[in-house]
Amino acid sequence: xxxxxxxxxxxxxxxxxxxxxxxxxxxxxxxxxxxxxxxxxxxxxxxxxxxxxxxxxxxxxxxxxxxxxxxxxxxxxxxxxxxxxxxxxxxxxxxxxxxxxxxxxxxxxxxxxxxxxxxxxxxxxxxxxxxxxxxxxxxxxxxxxxxxxxxxxxxxxxxxxxxxxxxxxxxxxxxxxxxxxxxxxxxxxxxxxxxxxxxxxxxxxxxxxxxxxxxxxxxxxxxxxxxxxxxxxxxxxxxxxxxxxxx
Amino acid sequence: xxxxxxxxxxxxxxxxxxxxxxxxxxxxxxxxxxxxxxxxxxxxxxxxxxxxxxxxxxxxxxxxxxxxxxxxxxxxxxxxxxxxxxxxxxxxxxxxxxxxxxxxxxxxxxxxxxxxxxxxxxxxxxxxxxxxxxxxxxxxxxxxxxxxxxxxxxxxxxxxxxxxxxxxxxxxxxxxxxxxxxxxxxxxxxxxxxxxxxxxxxxxxxxxxxxxxxxxxxxxxxxxxxxxxxxxxxxxxxxxxxxx
Ligand SMILES: Nc1ncnc2c1ncn2[C@@H]1O[C@H](COP(=O)(O)OP(=O)(O)OP(=O)(O)O)[C@@H](O)[C@H]1O
Ligand SMILES: [Mg+2]
Numbered sequence: 001x002x003x004x005x006x007x008x009x010x011x012x013x014x015x016x017x018x019x020x021x022x023x024x025x026x027x028x029x030x031x032x033x034x035x036x037x038x039x040x041x042x043x044x045x046x047x048x049x050x051x052x053x054x055x056x057x058x059x060x061x062x063x064x065x066x067x068x069x070x071x072x073x074x075x076x077x078x079x080x081x082x083x084x085x086x087x088x089x090x091x092x093x094x095x096x097x098x099x100x101x102x103x104x105x106x107x108x109x110x111x112x113x114x115x116x117x118x119x120x121x122x123x124x125x126x127x128x129x130x131x132x133x134x135x136x137x138x139x140x141x142x143x144x145x146x147x148x149x150x151x152x153x154x155x156x157x158x159x160x161x162x163x164x165x166x167x168x169x170x171x172x173x174x175x176x177x178x179x180x181x182x183x184x185x186x187x188x189x190x191x192x193x194x195x196x197x198x199x200x201x202x203x204x205x206x207x208x209x210x211x212x213x214x215x216x217x218x219x220x221x222x223x224x225x226x227x228x229x230x231x232x233x234x235x236x237x238x239x240x241x242x243x244x245x246x247x
Numbered sequence: 248x249x250x251x252x253x254x255x256x257x258x259x260x261x262x263x264x265x266x267x268x269x270x271x272x273x274x275x276x277x278x279x280x281x282x283x284x285x286x287x288x289x290x291x292x293x294x295x296x297x298x299x300x301x302x303x304x305x306x307x308x309x310x311x312x313x314x315x316x317x318x319x320x321x322x323x324x325x326x327x328x329x330x331x332x333x334x335x336x337x338x339x340x341x342x343x344x345x346x347x348x349x350x351x352x353x354x355x356x357x358x359x360x361x362x363x364x365x366x367x368x369x370x371x372x373x374x375x376x377x378x379x380x381x382x383x384x385x386x387x388x389x390x391x392x393x394x395x396x397x398x399x400x401x402x403x404x405x406x407x408x409x410x411x412x413x414x415x416x417x418x419x420x421x422x423x424x425x426x427x428x429x430x431x432x433x434x435x436x437x438x439x440x441x442x443x444x445x446x447x448x449x450x451x452x453x454x455x456x457x458x459x460x461x462x463x464x465x466x467x468x469x470x471x472x473x474x475x476x477x478x479x480x481x482x483x484x485x486x487x488x489x490x491x
Contacts, residue, residue, distance in 0.1 A: 048449050051441065076451035088446040092464025101460065102450040109451075141464075142446075162450060 007058035016042040018223035031201045034220035048082040077109040079165030087151040090142040127160030148175030168200045173208035185211025219246040263384040265353035268299040268325035275303045282312035289315040299325040308338035320346035321486035329357040336364035342371045343469040347486045348381035355384035366397040374469045378409035378490040384416040393424040402432035
């Protein structure tokens with residue numbers, strides 16, 4: 001589904017990704033771990049097409065398309081969803097309005113009719129219910145005044161509504177309380193487990209991986225993948241640290 | 248108020264005006280509005296024509312009167328709206344304006360709110376969206392006369408530049424001759440938050456749609472609480488289409 005080949009990228013002229021390669025097949029869950037500043041969020045932003053993240057080498061194929069040639073909104077319509085480490089607040093723009101327009105923009109690309117107001121509200125209620133997220137909060141402006149954990153949960157509701165093929169979730173677990181962690185973990189499974197879907201989880205801790213069991217775990221350090229393994233690698237890392245395991 | 252001679256740039260209130268566009272409209276007829284003591288009234292002005300427009304309003308609020316004035320300054324040529332409001336004791340004046348301009352247009356809103364008696368309240372919210380090489384100006388004076396104690400005046404002025412080639416002038420001004428008054432102004436010129444734009448785009452909104460959504464929210468602030476806020480915001484949105 002996603003093939004990243006030898007990807008290099010700079011931020012503010014500073015090389016951050018330095019020849020990163022990674023292959024994710026449909027139906028797989030991958031986890032990326034790695035020290036602070038290793039380039040994990042940079043990988044997510046580069047794949048999402050954030051301005052300022054300049055690709056200096058390599059290629060990314062997403063379902064047969066050259067992902068890097070697409071605009072951010074086209075990447076979304078192709079089925080990519082980026083969960084932000086720090087979700088952005090947008091004053092005055094309601095979650096429901098924004099998500100309905102975003103979903104309908106994606107549907108338009110696929111030649112589908114826009115979802116009616118009623119059908120959209122039904123979908124939003126279902127997805128909010130799955131994440132035990134208050135519908136009233138979805139009427140409020142995007143992320144404004146949400147607590148850290150509420151922002152992360154709101155993003156999972158967004159993911160449920162937009163139903164992507166590939167979700168890159170950047171520290172979705174940070175800021176979540178114990179119950180919210182379980183609810184989000186189960187939400188990720190409900191939304192993203194499937195033969196034609198895949199997930200790339202960026203995380204620092206095993207705790208989310210207890211709920212969303214990864215098929216592969218990778219260590220990202222110094223802008224490239226330095227070690228890959230199965231679910232047990234995360235446990236080793238937690239026990240022994242990066243220096244011992246990935247040196 | 249309107250005099251017969253065409254103003255020059257030396258006139259403070261015309262400092263940024265498009266005098267060539269103003270000349271054929273000169274002299275301006277002053278539209279006078281009087282709100283009787285204790286009465287409530289409202290007016291919404293929408294300037295959306297292709298020709299230059301300049302308006303001059305003189306609003307007198309008697310004691311305890313309220314007036315709600317909203318303006319959408321979004322024509323396709325020079326657009327000027329000048330408002331003088333004279334407030335009696337305990338009067339309440341609410342002014343909300345949005346101006347949307349592109350090309351080489353000049354748009355301006357000039358206000359003078361005169362608190363002549365105690366305990367009057369004035370609120371001004373002005374939101375400008377400027378693209379191309381447009382110039383958008385707000386000149387607003389709040390005058391508090393001697394003895395007008397308990398005055399409460401607020402100006403919230405913000406402009407959003409869609410290009411670096413657009414210009415915003417914002418000059419809120421306080422002229423206070425009384426003690427015990429509460430006057431505040433906030434003034435900011437900025438650009439759309441690129442992080443917010445990327446966030447919206449990352450969910451599938453094309454750039455123009457994402458900008459429109461954010462600008463919609465920005466403009467709506469000028470029309471909050473208006474009797475016909477929905478209609479005004481819709482009209483403003485239609486004006487935005489031309490800018491993006
Ligand atoms: N705008 C920027 N200008 C300069 N350097 C930047 C900028 N953005 C990110 N960086 C640098 O890029 C490097 C990688 O950052 P990134 O956010 O990808 O790390 P990370 O692996 O996600 O870390 P964490 O675990 O702390 O979230 C860091 O050294 C960071 O300081
Ligand atoms: Mg990060």
